[in-house]
Amino acid sequence: MKKILVGLLILIILGFLISGGVLLFKNYESNKSNNIESITVSDNAENTKSTESTANDEKEKIEVDEGPSNGFRTIALFGNDSRYDNYDTDYRTDCIMVVVINNETKEVTLFSIYRDTYLEMELDGKTILNKVNQAYYNGIENSLKTINKNLDLNITEYAQVNFSSLSDIIDAIGGVDIDVDADELKYINNYIKDTAGVAQKPEEKILIETPGMQHLNGVQAVAYCRIRYTEGWDYKRTERMREVLTTACDKIKKLNLKEMSDLADKLLPEVMTNIPKKDLLGFTRLKITKEFGWPYNTKGWENGDFYGPPITLESNVLRLHKEIYGDENYVVPDSVKEISNKIIKKTGYK
Template identity: 25%
Template sequence: MKQKQKRKVRKGILSKLLSPILFVLSLVLAFQIYRLNILPVQYLLPILIVIVVLTLILLICSYTKTHRVWIRRFTTFMTVLLTIVYSVGNYYIYKTDELFARIDDLATKITNTISVRVMKNSSIKDADQLNGVKVGVCLSQDQTGTQKMLDSLQDKGVSVEQEDFDSLTSMTAALYDGQIDAMILNDAYLGLVHDTEPFTFITTDTKTVDQLIYYTDRTHQVEDSKDQVNVTQQPFSVLISGNDTYGSLSENSRSDVNMIVTVNPKTGVILMTSIPRDYYLEVDCPNQNGCLAGQMDKLTHTGIRGVETTEATLEKALGININYTVRVNFSSLVNLVDALGGIDIDVPEGMAVKTFYANETLEGVKEGRNHLEGERALAFARERHAYVDGDTQRVRNQQTVLRAIIDKITSPAILMNYGKFVDAIGGAFETDMPASQIKDLMRFQLARNPHWKFESYSLRGEGSTEYCAELGDYAYVTMPDEYSVEIARQKLQAVLNGKSADSIKDEQELAPAGAFSQEDTSEQDEEINQEEDFEDPYPVYENAPTYDEQIDEGLSAYENEDPLQYNSSNEEEAYNPNWSLDSESQQYPSYGE
């Protein structure tokens, strides 16, 4: 009889030990749910009541003597189960709260990296060997950073022979040609130089022998968003700007992806408007941040002056107010997609790609359903060379990736990878939308469960070669199609006014042209030469001078200051990149015409 009573006591001891722990976990969980402030009231109160009541019932049952075995076993089972559930719940809510804390805790500093670069085969290996050598500088592009590096060299006892240049490309050309031994360059401008075809491999053709990192203050971006609205009642627009960099978001860089997402919470319409990275626009900026306001440049270059400059430039071009901004980079997308366990996309017929030219080490996509991990999703979003439509198809791909990410986030599968997802998204983006408004949107989604209707539009344009202020030289750009711009304005306004963007028809919009055949790349190579990676300021004609001859001619003109070929006081007239074949004489105009 005594042995039987001991067994009964041992059978109930587990629930008695866990009950106090369960009670504490329930209180912590209830407090965290209340403080997180995401659940609508109609869900919050019942959930809190269920947690407290269920815990009290199990606590009473654990300490109440009973001879019914099934009650003791059920109590023990439920106590163990709820202890695990409450522990996991507390972890998820803690991670979620940590995420919102990161959103509001934006970096207050911008990282600036200034490097002294030499050719890869140079004998110069460190700053001490720069003493007495010719070093190129371009004060018109980054006077502050360049001067800081010159002062740093002087503090190290290094005296250099300074050679001034008017543009980054002319300075880089001088380094490649051996006219200078080194050059000082802000790393944020590497992408600009990379876009000029002779210097596509500047990061591997050159090496860094000295580097200076300094920080500049940045106003907290939440305070900068002056167009905040009630996101659950009023329509709003968000600029998604994707930097062409890996790693930290604390550095400014080119805005490689530019998409305006306009949301109307009352109608459930979400319009994604994509703008080509090379769109040639008048630059605008909201404050004195060094941007070249009023000058013409391609959109991607505005990112160097911060996402605020990109935002202001697009607001002026499209005649709208952008309420919020979200800034991401390459690492953001890779980490986020991997944390979600990959995304699924559908590739239409004729749009298959065997190999991504954006990353030739990765498998492309086939027609139909494709599962993409992080790096493949990034390559798919960046791909343009494989398509007849080039950059136009690339922005469609970016919209496809964004939709797939939203689908995965809003699916039950997110629970399996929630911890990884929160860790990834916490450092994946930077936004000036306050965390409180993001919570408002989440409560709105849970309470109303609106069926969002996604619509999309992509602005169009024609390739050209124009002077880019930030580069200080001529480069490939996309000249805006004014009809397309006007349609975009009307579509944006339609969504803001409670209508569907599809109610505005684009009579000139064409269907996707398809992908190039990768069996025969001759046509594709021609298309690549017309994209932004080929920024030759001279059109290519039969019997036209070679690129090397053009460079020699340009350098000679610069050195001789021939007013017919180069005149810095009247640069646009002296340097005419748009020379064309005379249809009557079939002769090429002289270089100065």
């Protein structure tokens, strides 16, 4: 089956799912959680696909740059633009989100990294400046290193899921209510047709004819998440993604045990992650308290393609750490300052 991968929604849905039914998942752990697929990322960035039933319970380690982590758990969610039923690295990650969990309060900060964000990365043995979504060409490890290096983070955990599964999950919870405005209406039906084809679902009778509050099924909700060409462009697209996320999570918290079990059947086999199954049961009492897009300040830059350089990387990283970790004494490291100066020199934006 052709699939478009997305890493924005499922892990957080899983957290809320488990938070409402921990006992249920303990009973189902052996025959459901064992189906979660994992990728062990090796030093040469070649991905080996395996299942948790054949892996031990120790957390797979990914060598990444050091960064702050005390008291928080930080997880990257990826979605690439593959149209195929695999997790190959010949594609870009057009959806990048970061989940920051406060281990004490169980509060969650969710932020999107805009796909065109102009950052430093390693590609094919060279250090270059490029869009952050290009880093995935050299694998998940390289994407994590790129995020950690530029944002001074210490992310070692990740998850990927596909749009087809997301569509199934939205259908399983009975759809979501979303207000589709007139500008979005111009584009959503083309995305519906494309998404229906990828998910191998019929498109008949699901095209949207008028703007306003809509009850969206799975294909329609995924199509809504993908709209990019309205005012606000990618910034607005990430807002739509987070809107669907929070709406779906609110519905999931109201499911009964039978409904949670049915949803787990659809969800767990599709999760691609290096998070041990034993840790999934620890995502309890999660509460999304803050969500935003990053970088805070950016400006479009044309150089043979469209890029979104942070203005500046240094100031955006400083604000980020204060916001997600509450670290008022945080000092931007020299390594990030150096990258920031490279971006300024290249783009002229400061």
